[in-house]
Amino acid sequence: xxxxxxxxxxxxxxxxxxxxxxxxxxxxxxxxxxxxxxxxxxxxxxxxxxxxxxxxxxxxxxxxxxxxxxxxxxxxxxxxxxxxxxxxxxxxxxxxxxxxxxxxxxxxxxxxxxxxxxxxxxxxxxxxxxxxxxxxxxxxxxxxxxxxxxxxxxxxxxxxxxxxxxxxxx
Amino acid sequence: xxxxxxxxxxxxxxxxxxxxxxxxxxxxxxxxxxxxxxxxxxxxxxxxxxxxxxxxxxxxxxxxxxxxxxxxxxxxxxxxxxxxxxxxxxxxxxxxxxxxxxxxxxxxxxxxxxxxxxxxxxxxxxxxxxxxxxxxxxxxxxxxxxxxxxxxxxxxxxxxxxxxxxxxxxxxxxxxxxxxxxxxxxxxxxxxxxxxxxxxxxxxxxxxxxxxxxxxxxxxxxxxxxxxxxxxxxxxxxxxxxxxxxxxxxxxxxxxxxxxxxxxxxxxxxxxxxxxxxxxxxxxxxxxxxxxxxxxxxxxxxxxxxxxxxxxxxxxxxxxxxxxxxxxxxxxxxxxxxxxxxxxxxxxxxxxxxxxxxxxxxxxxxxxxxxxxxxxxxxxxxxxxxxxxxxxxxxxxxxxxxxxxxxxxxxxxxxxxxxxxxxxxxxxxxxxxxxxxxxxxxxxxxxxxxxxxxxxxxxxxxxxxxxxxxxxxxxxxxxxxxxxxxxxxxxxxxxxxxxxxxxxxxxxxxxxxxxxxxxxxxxxxxxxxxxxxxxxxxxxxxxxxxxxxxxxxxxxxxxxxxxxxxxxxxxxxxxxxxxxxxxxxxxxxxxxxxxxxxxxxxxxxxxxxxxxxxxxxxxxxxxxxxxxxxxxxxxxxxxxxxxxxxxxxxxxxxxxxxxxxxxxxxxxxxxxxxxxxxxxxxxxxxxxxxxxxxxxxxxxxxxxxxxxxxxxxxxxxxxxxxxxxxxxxxxxxxxxxxxxx
Ligand code: SF4
Numbered sequence: 063x064x065x066x067x068x069x070x071x072x073x074x075x076x077x078x079x080x081x082x083x084x085x086x087x088x089x090x091x092x093x094x095x096x097x098x099x100x101x102x103x104x105x106x107x108x109x110x111x112x113x114x115x116x117x118x119x120x121x122x123x124x125x126x127x128x129x130x131x132x133x134x135x136x137x138x139x140x141x142x143x144x145x146x147x148x149x150x151x152x153x154x155x156x157x158x159x160x161x162x163x164x165x166x167x168x169x170x171x172x173x174x175x176x177x178x179x180x181x182x183x184x185x186x187x188x189x190x191x192x193x194x195x196x197x198x199x200x201x202x203x204x205x206x207x208x209x210x211x212x213x214x215x216x217x218x219x220x221x222x223x224x225x226x227x228x229x230x231x232x
Numbered sequence: 233x234x235x236x237x238x239x240x241x242x243x244x245x246x247x248x249x250x251x252x253x254x255x256x257x258x259x260x261x262x263x264x265x266x267x268x269x270x271x272x273x274x275x276x277x278x279x280x281x282x283x284x285x286x287x288x289x290x291x292x293x294x295x296x297x298x299x300x301x302x303x304x305x306x307x308x309x310x311x312x313x314x315x316x317x318x319x320x321x322x323x324x325x326x327x328x329x330x331x332x333x334x335x336x337x338x339x340x341x342x343x344x345x346x347x348x349x350x351x352x353x354x355x356x357x358x359x360x361x362x363x364x365x366x367x368x369x370x371x372x373x374x375x376x377x378x379x380x381x382x383x384x385x386x387x388x389x390x391x392x393x394x395x396x397x398x399x400x401x402x403x404x405x406x407x408x409x410x411x412x413x414x415x416x417x418x419x420x421x422x423x424x425x426x427x428x429x430x431x432x433x434x435x436x437x438x439x440x441x442x443x444x445x446x447x448x449x450x451x452x453x454x455x456x457x458x459x460x461x462x463x464x465x466x467x468x469x470x471x472x473x474x475x476x477x478x479x480x481x482x483x484x485x486x487x488x489x490x491x492x493x494x495x496x497x498x499x500x501x502x503x504x505x506x507x508x509x510x511x512x513x514x515x516x517x518x519x520x521x522x523x524x525x526x527x528x529x530x531x532x533x534x535x536x537x538x539x540x541x542x543x544x545x546x547x548x549x550x551x552x553x554x555x556x557x558x559x560x561x562x563x564x565x566x567x568x569x570x571x572x573x574x575x576x577x578x579x580x581x582x583x584x585x586x587x588x589x590x591x592x593x594x595x596x597x598x599x600x601x602x603x604x605x606x607x608x609x610x611x612x613x614x615x616x617x618x619x620x621x622x623x624x625x626x627x628x629x630x631x632x633x634x635x636x637x638x639x640x641x642x643x644x645x646x647x648x649x650x651x652x653x654x655x656x657x658x659x660x661x662x663x664x665x666x667x668x669x670x671x672x673x674x675x676x677x678x679x680x681x682x683x684x685x686x687x688x689x690x691x692x693x694x695x696x697x698x699x700x701x702x703x704x705x706x707x708x709x710x711x712x713x714x715x716x717x718x719x720x721x722x723x724x725x726x727x728x729x730x731x732x733x734x735x736x737x738x739x740x741x742x743x744x745x746x747x748x749x750x751x752x753x754x755x756x757x758x759x760x761x762x763x764x765x766x767x768x769x770x771x772x773x774x775x776x777x778x779x780x781x782x783x784x785x786x787x788x789x790x791x792x793x794x795x796x797x798x799x800x801x802x803x804x805x806x807x808x809x810x811x812x813x814x815x816x817x818x819x820x821x822x823x824x825x826x827x828x829x830x831x832x833x834x835x836x837x838x839x840x841x842x843x844x845x846x847x848x849x850x851x852x853x854x855x856x857x858x859x860x861x862x863x864x865x866x867x868x869x870x871x872x873x874x875x876x877x878x879x880x881x882x883x884x885x886x887x888x889x890x891x892x893x894x895x896x897x898x899x900x901x902x903x904x905x906x907x908x909x910x911x912x913x914x915x916x917x918x919x920x921x922x923x924x925x926x927x928x929x930x931x932x933x934x935x936x937x938x939x940x941x942x943x944x945x946x947x948x949x950x951x952x953x954x955x956x957x958x959x960x961x962x963x964x965x966x967x968x969x970x971x972x973x
Contacts, residue, residue, distance in 0.1 A: 152509070
């Protein structure tokens with residue numbers, strides 16, 4: 063019997079998303095390993111990990127958005143059954159940073175994992191009613207079969223990488 | 233009429249030649265993916281029930297929900313406009329474009345904007361409109377209509393797209409691979425998105441309680457279309473509204489699985505606009521985040537006939553459709569021709585009949601409605617459980633009724649004791665009244681068979697009735713199945729535990745009497761007291777021609793004929809699956825509840841019945857087993873009938889055959905392509921054979937080529953007989969203790 067975290071990792075793998083597991087303390091090192099330069103991002107809404115002090119540009123201009131090779135943003139939830147991450151839009155432009163660059167690195171906390179879509183919709187329902195009302199359920203890279211074969215990286219990222227921040231062992 | 237049939241046949245032939253291969257590869261790929269993906273979803277059936285219930289409730293309460301959406305969207309800071317029709321919707325969006333001096337408009341895929349021809353309206357306003365979904369982009373460049381609800385350019389191969397792009401854009405280096413084509417489109421459309429003044433999307437769902445749009449996509453273009461320009465217009469049919477945010481969940485679980493066979497698409501965007509992402513002005517060099525988020529959002533809710541559909545007891549179900557495309561992908565005819573033949577102005581596949589009749593008017597369904605043969609394979613695949621064949625039947629019936637008075641009516645008059653209006657298509661009338669013809673043909677056999685097969689007869693039948701002369705006609709037996717039974721000198725069992733009527737369907741009674749006789753012997757060998765009374769034909773033939781009133785008459789007669797037996801405790805055993813499907817399915821609509829229940833609860837397919845007997849402890853020893861198969865090898869290739877599979881009855885036949893020592897390999901094509909009268913019709917003959925080719929291919933593959941071919945449906949047997957060198961057999965002939973076929 064797999065744990066929720068293991069299920070999530072397995073399913074991320076099957077939707078072509080690479081996985082790095084890290085502790086809060088080792089987060090920035092883990093990040094450095096998977097980020098391509100130039101990288102842009104949006105502030106992570108988490109207390110114990112941050113993009114401050116990394117090479118990630120947090121308030122990109124349109125040019126930087128266009129030129130970035132990599133975008134780093136947070137996920138509000140992870141859905142274990144599907145390998146799905148829930149990306150929220152923010153006034154700082156998290157939606158853009160996770161969409162334009164070729165590579166999207168998404169940071170998801172272990173404590174934000176849910177088992178399935180039913181649980182995800184329960185959480186999202188609360189958030190939407192509280193006014194956090196933009197979210198993309200993102201599963202794997204952008205893809206199309208419209209050109210006669212399956213191709214990754216259409217209007218959105220070609221590669222996706224999840225950094226899972228483990229809960230602090232207490 | 234005759235030249236009309238030739239024109240239709242020619243058009244089908246041409247589309248099969250140019251688009252058939254791509255359509256078949258893609259649609260069958262989606263279809264296989266769907267079978268696999270829904271099998272992985274625990275609670276698949278429960279989700280379908282929930283999805284159905286949500287839609288029923290939403291359409292029931294639609295006026296109230298529209299007002300609720302208006303309130304919630306306006307509370308969020310957007311605007312709602314309810315457009316009466318296409319012109320009204322287009323006018324509204326044009327005015328928005330004019331007020332904003334919009335030069336560039338980018339769009340994500342939306343069938344609803346196709347329905348109203350929004351692109352043309354915006355172009356007339358002087359806007360440069362770009363489709364950013366790659367499939368739609370291909371169509372825009374090729375100036376073609378979508379051929380599929382979900383994958384609009386399903387009919388184009390990579391090579392064709394490459395040729396199209398190289399010709400149209402004349403790039404520095406020729407494009408060839410799918411990667412190159414995608415990269416080119418991404419860059420080209422990326423620039424259009426950067427310049428865009430307005431982004432237009434559809435919506436897969438709109439929630440009334442939170443004013444949330446749900447967009448199901450894979451490429452990321454819809455996200456960019458929403459995020460980059462400061463003005464977003466969503467155009468959605470009013471039927472897209474669901475009551476609550478949580479109602480989205482079953483649809484998110486079902487829509488991609490049902491459509492393209494993915495568990496979920498790359499992106500499901502849920503947003504209650506205006507979104508909090510800052511719009512991007514690519515001419516600006518300051519940080520994007522500094523840009524004031526003064527966004528505008530307009531939701532155009534389109535009526536365009538939908539509120540009338542809601543009032544229409546027969547078409548209402550169409551509004552539950554989430555346009556996943558499963559009915560197209562699982563349709564044998566669609567797999568051969570795609571949406572350019574099996575589709576109307578905008579919509580395609582089986583459900584297109586409902587949509588086109590509802591939004592563009594009855595006539596726009598005329599051309600393609602007959603392509604639904606009623607095989608019913610789509611019914612179990614539809615995530616909202618729409619009875620798609622029934623919608624097709626109803627629209628066909630309305631067409632028949634609307635038909636002009638015809639001149640040639642007297643020709644079939646004597647053969648047409650039906651309830652249908654004068655003037656309806658002669659071909660339909662001919663096939664719809666097959667029971668009368670069969671009676672006459674049998675009474676005068678074998679002379680009728682000789683006459684029918686003469687060349688002048690075949691030419692006349694082809695010209696007047698559109699019966700293709702390349703098909704063998706059924707041969708009538710002089711002694712009917714019912715007469716054989718009556719004339720037999722066999723003592724009835726006394727004190728039998730089981731009593732059954734073997735239903736003498738048209739084919740079993742007049743044409744393939746052997747399988748009826750085999751059924752009687754089989755059941756009697758298992759100790760069943762059998763009767764074969766005169767019973768009316770089921771009404772399947774008229775129903776498939778859209779002659780509902782006539783079918784209703786048949787159903788009532790069947791019910792009256794069977795009633796004394798049902799009251800005396802008899803079960804009803806059907807040899808022909810399409811008739812059993814009538815008893816279990818359509819009779820619910822054709823009979824009152826009591827009569828329907830009386831028949832449906834007690835009727836069985838022959839192998840379902842045998843299986844039940846064996847499960848109840850009856851000894852199978854008297855049946856013929858593979859060991860004494862009388863020249864039939866023990867290896868079988870079995871094609872179950874389409875409707876039999878929809879009723880989930882295939883397994884009984886394979887199980888019984890396996891118990892008797894047979895090794896059974898089954899086909900997995902959706903339909904044999906014959907589908908009753910369909911394959912006899914001149915305009916559809918070639919399509920029917922193309923569909924049949926898939927079955928032929930499976931049964932001629934090395935692992936099946938030496939097997940005895942077995943099929944349960946009359947149509948399937950006729951089709952296989954025409955396609956294969958081997959003579960196919962009904963499975964009951966194998967187990968018949970006295971089988972000497
Ligand atoms: S009718 Fe059902 S299967 Fe067909 S597109 Fe609509 S929802 Fe999908």
